[in-house]
Amino acid sequence: MHDIVKDEDLSALAAEYVIGTLDPDERTRANVLLEVDEGFRSLVRAWERRLGELHLMVEPVEPNGRIWERVRGRLGLPAAEAPPPFTPAPPPFVPPPPPPFGAPAAEPVRAAAAEPKFEPKFAPSFEPKLESSVESMLEPKFDSKFELPRAPQLEPALEAPAIEEPAPEEPSSEELMPEEPIPEEPTREQRLAALIREADKFSQPRTADTTTTDTMVEPAAIVAEPQVDIAAGSQTDAAPISQMDAAAEEDALLKEAADAIAAKSVESAEPPETGKVGKPAPEPVPTKVEPWPTGAPRRDTMLTPADLARLTFRTQERRLETWRAAMLFMSVVALGLGSLIAAWRFVPERLPMRLQPTAVLGLPDLGPSERIPAQHGTQFEE
Amino acid sequence: MAVLSSVDLSRLIVATAKRDGGAFEQLYAASCAKVYGVVLRILRRHDLAADVMEESYLEIWQDAAEFNPAQVSPMAWMVAIARRRAIDRARRPDADASEAEPEIADAESPGVLPRREMTDGLKRLLTCIGRLEPDRQRMLLLAYYGAFSRDQLAFKLDTPANMLKASLRRSLSEIEQCMTS
Numbered sequence: 001m002h003d004i005v006k007d008e009d010l011s012a013l014a015a016e017y018v019i020g021t022l023d024p025d026e027r028t029r030a031n032v033l034l035e036v037d038e039g040f041r042s043l044v045r046a047w048e049r050r051l052g053e054l055h056l057m058v059e060p061v062e063p064n065g066r067i068w069e070r071v072r073g074r075l076g077l078p079a080a081e082a083p084p085p086f087t088p089a090p091p092p093f094v095p096p097p098p099p100p101f102g103a104p105a106a107e108p109v110r111a112a113a114a115e116p117k118f119e120p121k122f123a124p125s126f127e128p129k130l131e132s133s134v135e136s137m138l139e140p141k142f143d144s145k146f147e148l149p150r151a152p153q154l155e156p157a158l159e160a161p162a163i164e165e166p167a168p169e170e171p172s173s174e175e176l177m178p179e180e181p182i183p184e185e186p187t188r189e190q191r192l193a194a195l196i197r198e199a200d201k202f203s204q205p206r207t208a209d210t211t212t213t214d215t216m217v218e219p220a221a222i223v224a225e226p227q228v229d230i231a232a233g234s235q236t237d238a239a240p241i242s243q244m245d246a247a248a249e250e251d252a253l254l255k256e257a258a259d260a261i262a263a264k265s266v267e268s269a270e271p272p273e274t275g276k277v278g279k280p281a282p283e284p285v286p287t288k289v290e291p292w293p294t295g296a297p298r299r300d301t302m303l304t305p306a307d308l309a310r311l312t313f314r315t316q317e318r319r320l321e322t323w324r325a326a327m328l329f330m331s332v333v334a335l336g337l338g339s340l341i342a343a344w345r346f347v348p349e350r351l352p353m354r355l356q357p358t359a360v361l362g363l364p365d366l367g368p369s370e371r372i373p374a375q376h377g378t379q380f381e382e
Numbered sequence: 383m384a385v386l387s388s389v390d391l392s393r394l395i396v397a398t399a400k401r402d403g404g405a406f407e408q409l410y411a412a413s414c415a416k417v418y419g420v421v422l423r424i425l426r427r428h429d430l431a432a433d434v435m436e437e438s439y440l441e442i443w444q445d446a447a448e449f450n451p452a453q454v455s456p457m458a459w460m461v462a463i464a465r466r467r468a469i470d471r472a473r474r475p476d477a478d479a480s481e482a483e484p485e486i487a488d489a490e491s492p493g494v495l496p497r498r499e500m501t502d503g504l505k506r507l508l509t510c511i512g513r514l515e516p517d518r519q520r521m522l523l524l525a526y527y528g529a530f531s532r533d534q535l536a537f538k539l540d541t542p543a544n545m546l547k548a549s550l551r552r553s554l555s556e557i558e559q560c561m562t563s
Binding site for chain 2: 015018019048057072074075
């Protein structure tokens with residue numbers, strides 16, 4: 001926490017800079033700031049550290065070999081034909097003598113990835129095409145179901161891109177990695193993959209799910225309820241068996257994670273709530289992930305009862321809101337009228353001309369002038 | 383792509399700082415696919431991504447001496463450099479045109495987490511992200527992986543831009559607290 005508003009702003013700016021959401025102008029300014037302001041620079045570095053590990057979830061793509069040629073050319077490096085094979089210290093496997101870009105490792109992953117599973121992701125980028133949105137609503141569902149069986153395909157490749165351990169404790173984490181029970185990993189992997197895919201899918205025009213805006217805007221309290229519904233509902237929807245397996249494996253993995261992260265406790269029961277309520281550290285990860293793969297079916301919103309419930313909830317709430325506003329308005333009007341009438345009755349002389357009954361009701365001036373003399377007018381009676 | 387551990391990569395970066403071209407080449411070979419995946423995911427065009435790769439590795443070569451393995455993992459360090467440049471590139475006005483026709487149908491740029499890459503740092507980060515509400519989690523991940531500007535993100539999420547900004551900043555500050563606690 002920062003005490004000074006400006007610090008907070010700066011930190012937020014750094015965070016947004018790193019995550020990449022600044023608009024072009026802001027980014028230009030931030031780039032300048034980055035050069036001149038040491039404090040800002042260290043904030044940016046801190047955020048890069050914080051968010052940096054997210055890159056692990058991005059799949060490698062082998063670049064064109066000419067890129068290296070260009071880099072080499074610009075640096076004036078000699079074209080080293082066969083650089084001395086590098087022997088990694090505690091390697092998961094021994095790397096081949098690095099031919100600049102032969103990438104045996106990444107291939108399988110890409111092959112797997114090239115399947116329709118990822119297509120919906122960016123396809124519709126900004127144009128809200130109907131077809132693509134429909135696709136997106138359907139395909140991810142099947143993906144998520146077929147995901148688990150597909151996991152083994154990924155494995156060979158998965159070995160390969162391994163590497164990233166947090167710098168401080170490399171040796172230990174390296175030892176840890178291979179030890180991790182194999183069956184567990186695909187699960188987490190799947191979930192994270194689903195999580196990213198979900199994030200991408202989210203980018204697609206969601207014709208059905210009107211709740212997006214609301215959930216973004218409204219405070220947690222409101223959001224919490226429907227989410228629970230969804231988690232519950234979708235769990236019933238989505239392939240139950242794999243789900244169960246996943247849950248079981250998750251538990252085991254959580255325990256490991258708990259050791260590793262030195263976290264508190266492990267309960268894997270209610271996903272969203274535990275995440276919100278707070279403490280258990282390793283847990284929210286999977287708990288968060290959990291609803292998502294299952295959240296994929298959410299894309300076919302119409303089908304899920306939970307979703308219907310949620311939608312109804314939203315709609316009703318919006319309707320309620322309208323009523324509330326109307327009620328408030330009517331009350332104000334009634335109050336105003338009431339007080340005006342009361343004023344006419346009790347303190348007519350204090351009202352400005354414009355609020356006199358004659359003016360308001362458009363009566364001819366005769367009315368009061370008749371009355372007043374009439375009251376005075378005992379003469380009239382006489 | 384050769385697969386090297388963080389230690390090896392760190393060593394290569396240190397060697398690169400000493401202007402060891404061979405080490406740099408190995409570093410490139412070991413890291414380029416990962417970096418390219420990140421860059422391509424943001425730019426979605428091979429030509430732009432190639433430019434950014436070139437610039438990024440030049441910067442990595444130049445700044446190798448600034449790399450501090452105690453602070454950040456080597457891949458995260460390199461990716462941060464490439465990401466920064468990719469986003470800069472994506473925000474350049476002329477890059478906007480590319481959005482209409484992404485060269486990549488994105489069959490290639492997804493993110494399945496390769497096994498064994500689940501590091502403690504990532505676990506921790508995901509734990510913190512996991513504490514956010516699901517919609518905000520998505521917002522955040524979408525923002526990170528796609529590197530969309532706020533306006534783009536607001537459009538995608540169908541949220542008013544100012545709301546999105548507030549929500550985003552709140553999420554980020556919660557993550558910051560979570561990570562530092």
